[in-house]
Amino acid sequence: MKILSIELRRIALPLVSPFRTSFATETARDILLIRVTTPEGEGWGECVSSADPLYSSEYVDGSVDVITRFLAPRLFALDDVCAEMVGRALEPVKGHKMAKAALEMAVLDAELRESGRSVAEYLGASRTHVVSGVSVGIMDSIPELLDAVDEYLNQGYARIKLKIEPGWDLQPVRAVRDSFGDDLLLQVDANAAYTLGDAPHLARLDPFDLLLIEQPLAHDDLRHHAILAQRIRTPICLDESIESAKDAADAIALGAAQIINIKPGRVGGYLEARRIHDLCQANGVPVWCGGMLETGLGRAANVALAALPGFTLPGDTSASSRYYARDITEPFVLVDGGLAVPDGLGLGREPDPGVLDEVTTWTATLTPA
Ligand code: OSB
Ligand code: MG
Numbered sequence: 175m176k177i178l179s180i181e182l183r184r185i186a187l188p189l190v191s192p193f194r195t196s197f198a199t200e201t202a203r204d205i206l207l208i209r210v211t212t213p214e215g216e217g218w219g220e221c222v223s224s225a226d227p228l229y230s231s232e233y234v235d236g237s238v239d240v241i242t243r244f245l246a247p248r249l250f251a252l253d254d255v256c257a258e259m260v261g262r263a264l265e266p267v268k269g270h271k272m273a274k275a276a277l278e279m280a281v282l283d284a285e286l287r288e289s290g291r292s293v294a295e296y297l298g299a300s301r302t303h304v305v306s307g308v309s310v311g312i313m314d315s316i317p318e319l320l321d322a323v324d325e326y327l328n329q330g331y332a333r334i335k336l337k338i339e340p341g342w343d344l345q346p347v348r349a350v351r352d353s354f355g356d357d358l359l360l361q362v363d364a365n366a367a368y369t370l371g372d373a374p375h376l377a378r379l380d381p382f383d384l385l386l387i388e389q390p391l392a393h394d395d396l397r398h399h400a401i402l403a404q405r406i407r408t409p410i411c412l413d414e415s416i417e418s419a420k421d422a423a424d425a426i427a428l429g430a431a432q433i434i435n436i437k438p439g440r441v442g443g444y445l446e447a448r449r450i451h452d453l454c455q456a457n458g459v460p461v462w463c464g465g466m467l468e469t470g471l472g473r474a475a476n477v478a479l480a481a482l483p484g485f486t487l488p489g490d491t492s493a494s495s496r497y498y499a500r501d502i503t504e505p506f507v508l509v510d511g512g513l514a515v516p517d518g519l520g521l522g523r524e525p526d527p528g529v530l531d532e533v534t535t536w537t538a539t540l541t542p543a
Contacts, residue, residue, distance in 0.1 A: 175255050175285060180246045180277070180540040181209040182238055185533040187469065187498055194312040196339035196367035197228045203467055204535075206234050207525070208241075210280040217284025218524060221276035222439030222466035229365070229466075230272075230393070230414065230440065237273040242540060245270070245277055250542040257282035261445060271417055271442040278443035279475060279521075287520040292478070294515050294522075297448055299481035305512040307333030307488040308496055309363065309465070312342050316349045323350055326496075332511040333359035333385070333488040339367040343375075347382050356383065359488065363388035366414055370398040373405040385487065386411040386433050399430035409433050413464055417441055419449040426457050433487065437464040438479060439472070447479055455484035463489035470494055470503025474516045474523040477506070481515045488512075502529050 188202045208219035223232040244267050249255060252263055260278040267274075286296055308331040313319040323334055334354075336346055343362070350360060361384050368376060368390045376390060386409045391398050393414035403410050411433035416422050418441055425431040434454055438447040454461045463480035466472070473491065480489045491513055494505035503523040506513050516522025 175212050178211045182538045183207045184536040186535050195337050196365045204234050208276045208280040212284050214288045217280045218471050219276040219280030220472035223272040232272045240270045240273050246540045256285050272439045275439045275443040283520040292517050293475050294478035300483045301481040302515050303512050304480040305332045305488040306491045308492045309335045309490045312337050320353050330508050330511045335361045338362045338364050351382050361385040364390045366392050377406045380407040384408045389413040396428050396430040400428045422450045434461045435464040436461050451482050451484045460486045462487035465490035470501045470523045474521040477513050
């Protein structure tokens with residue numbers, strides 16, 4: 175497959191409600207989409223970098239720049255491209271996993287459409303439906319939080335994840351446990367807001383029987399996560415710390431992670447995501463599929479990934495309506511507490527051209543030199 179062009183398109187999508195984490199409050203998303211064209215057709219990718227480099231060092235302007243100047247030329251230089259080759263071709267460029275993942279995703283979509291396969295089949299999905307949780311942001315008050323959780327549970331979500339930070343941790347967890355009972359699948363995500371000195375405080379979450387605590391400490395601090403794991407009973411799950419299968423292997427070997435959140439964008443793509451799944455499965459480490467507030471495009475591939483056998487915990491694979499009033503693809507709808515795995519060609523979803531036009535803020539088309 176030869177790549178004829180790489181189209182970059184930025185879209186602006188308002189979120190249905192502000193999403194507050196320990197590092198930012200997001201009210202709208204600025205999303206970079208990729209469209210590759212080949213002699214046989216096209217493929218779509220979604221870049222999960224955010225407008226500001228607060229979750230990780232990547233940000234949308236940076237993704238546009240690195241793709242334009244360094245990554246696209248490396249793909250154009252290949253005569254014959256398939257998704258398996260993208261990672262190696264882009265390897266000399268350090269970092270920028272989200273930008274690389276978006277390109278690999280677009281190539282994969284094009285390749286699968288051409289060969290008549292779905293991404294679920296390609297990745298090795300073993301289910302046609304995945305169980306979904308929902309990530310609930312930090313709120314201004316406990317009553318507001320309880321209302322939000324109640325509404326999500328009424329919709330059928332199978333698991334609740336509460337965003338926490340110092341000052342918003344024990345109280346919200348206690349309130350949700352008290353209101354919704356011991357059977358509720360409940361977990362928390364700190365987005366690196368604590369230090370090892372907070373271990374005694376975090377141990378006070380132990381009695382609430384959380385499924386896990388996600389990324390309590392800094393992204394580059396596996397050693398302290400391993401020590402923290404000895405001081406609290408809640409299993410530690412890593413998100414920001416894991417950017418590759420090697421990182422996952424290190425974290426498991428060090429005892430820094432009992433569970434891993436796999437986000438394809440963060441680890442450089444769906445192929446590396448599958449390698450992390452395989453590694454964790456071989457080591458008996460449960461994994462689940464994280465999210466980055468994706469549109470229907472990224473969601474389609476995430477749901478396919480979440481259908482692999484080692485994804486034994488509910489993912490942040492929520493319905494389109496949890497994020498956007500109008501998605502850019504056919505929306506994902508919550509059914510039986512989860513989402514149906516797309517079985518169409520490629521990603522099994524494509525942008526609606528009319529919607530896409532309305533939300534587009536900028537485009538550029540890259541072609542071989
Ligand atoms: O830490 O998992 C996270 C969203 C943006 C950036 C980081 C995170 C999140 C979420 C939401 O928790 C997951 C989702 O529903 O897409
Ligand atoms: Mg997280």
